[in-house]
Amino acid sequence: MISPRQLSGWWHRLDVRVRDLPLGLLLLAGSFLPALHGKGTEVGNLPTRPFDALALLALGLECLPLAVRRRWPAVCLALVSAGFAVDQLRGYHSVAGTALPLALISTGAHLERHRRAAALVFSAAYVPLAVALYRLGSGGETVTGFVTFYPVLVLAWGAGAWLRANRIAEAEHRRRVAEDTRTAERTRIARELHDVVTHHVTAMVVQAEAARYLTAAPERLDQTLTAVSDTGRRAIADLRHLLDLLNPDHGDGRGTDGLGTDGLGTGARTPHTGGLLTLVEQTRQAGQPVEFTEEGTPTQSAGSADLVAYRVVQEALTNALKYARGSRTSVRVRHGGKEITVEVGTDGSGKDGSGSAAASPGGSGRGLAGLRERVAVLGGEFSAGHAPDGGFVVRARIPAGNPT
Template sequence: MRIPGVRPVWRILRRPRVQDRLLTIAVALPGLYALPASFIVPVASPAVRADAAAVVLGALALLARRSRPLLVALTTVALDITTALFTPFSVAEPASLVAFYTLGRYTPARLAWLTALATAIAEGFAMWATKGSANQVGNGLMLLLAVGVGHFFRLRYELRERRELHAAENAVRAERRRIARELHDVVAHHISVINVLVGAGRTTMATDPARAQEVLVTAERTAREAMSEMRELLHVLRAEDDKEPEDHSGVGAAEVATLVEQARAAGLPAALTIEGEPAPLPAAVDHAVYRIVQESLTNTRKHAPGARASVHLIYEEEAVAVEVLDDGTSWTPGGRDATGAGYGLSGMAERVALCGGQLQTGPRPRGGFRVHARMPVPGHAAQPPPNPERRSSVDQRAARG
């Protein structure tokens, strides 16, 4: 039976900041009670006030325990030593135990253990030098125990993460093996059928043209079915569970000019430069050019407001290159492309790799961001990327534009 309202409260309590604030209040409660009471009760000694103040200060330091674990641990230890030296109290405060637990939980093991050991020695020496007592040895052992508990939970968390990551990787590999088997079955079956049908049509074409035409129509239908099944399987590798497969209609290098115009209409100053003689491109390369420009212009508009962009489309003899430059100062990669079907820079890299090309992305020396992709035309040898002098000249044209 579920109690209404419990889940939202639990979600709030699981937030690290909320947990740290509640923990701070819990640790500070004894000090918050004793500090005002020490001024009300006539017999209260200044030592009680000092100890209560140390408790409150140590609790407040815990607010930064996740971001500054070492500093918080040293602060709480300093308060403990000060309290032990100038008051009759010589017990480690709860804030110190929490701080050293956090030290073991969020810092490297060597740093945590060395800090705890040095602290134990310092506290013991301070008590021996001032009071001739070894009470602080027990406090040092408690701090070492707190570090050990924190380190234990850290190892447990890391092992659980590794198991989850390993399980996810195994699931992905299993799914890819299943899809590979299905692709193999589709290709092996349909290609074999098409081969038989085409051979039969060739042998009967002279003697029975009607029969040959019927056989060839069947082969065409079989090829279309094979393409449809292969397309569906490939979409599984890229499409999300609740997204439609990517639509390639109206997508290609010829539509890059439309993309630039749309970017201008959306408020992004953009320019297009085409070098070489435009030529028909293979479907994969054609789509990749379009998506790279689309993703780059979208990211510039979203992450570098006020920047100017320039698109360079270069048709070479054996390859096509596309380069998108901007002069923004706050561009940060990430996110999806405008269609929702891409995966940011990783999606660009996958597209270019599938075309056998090379992708270069990164900040420009004079500010802004650069995306450069070069993809060979299938059937021709790939050439090395453009030399730096040519890239510099393109950058200079973009800067002047």
């Protein structure tokens, strides 16, 4: 049995002319009902006469063009107007005369070009029709009656123009929503790529540079190269997860290396604070001394706060590794009942690869700006700046319990 939804879908898939034709046929059939004869629109006070051969032409011109009222509205209005003129001049006064305001509404709603010209032509054509009806009439219809009927026609056109304006406004609203959605999605993906690529690639570069000086120590060289390999696998796993987000039909979101999409060995689709120890160990392997302190226990209801806290630590450690290599870095994470607090500080005493004092761990600011926005979305607080001792401190207070 066909459901109403399936029937509605089938109907809307039909050509618009097929869907508009039944309205014209309904008016045409109604015009032949004896009870409705002479009950249609009457302008000019001409006596009603029975249908003849010319009446069939007038009815056809009034009703059948409604099939193209949305496809070719100007053509529809011209034909319906011609049929209406014959209907009134001959005194048929059929129900089919109702097609004229319908044609005006459709023209006002669907005519895209030469709208003003079409309105002027229609208005000019009404004048000779009114004059002819006045002369043919018995004198019962005054000039006021013809003048009063014209605003009715204008109102029908205005109703169509109002529908058109609403349709355009709705389409513009949908376009803006779609554009804002795309922009927000691109921004989100850009942040994820920044977090993943910057952290992992920075660690790989630092580890690879350190390996150049370990040729005399095969064991340490092997450890460093293993760390580079592990970091690369984590980067690949995280990038694979981002690609899965762009194409949900591709894969199940888990890497083939057994690390899971977060590259942390947790099997979760997104990194979380439970993987902070792995993140800290990876940074230590790159040569950065990191003190890690975690208070409390991560809760299942932390929601998005868990991921944001992870990203705060990841970005701060990445900047410390890039711009304050070798400096003592401390990471403190406290899980409360209603919020997660994160503090990552670097004392700024490290040296970069050239032996000179390292640059500010703040980096270019792009990653920190992204973190500030993420924390603000959850209603938290974020700060990043230089400490009195010349180091750099990143702090975040992230309300927990938000849905992922």
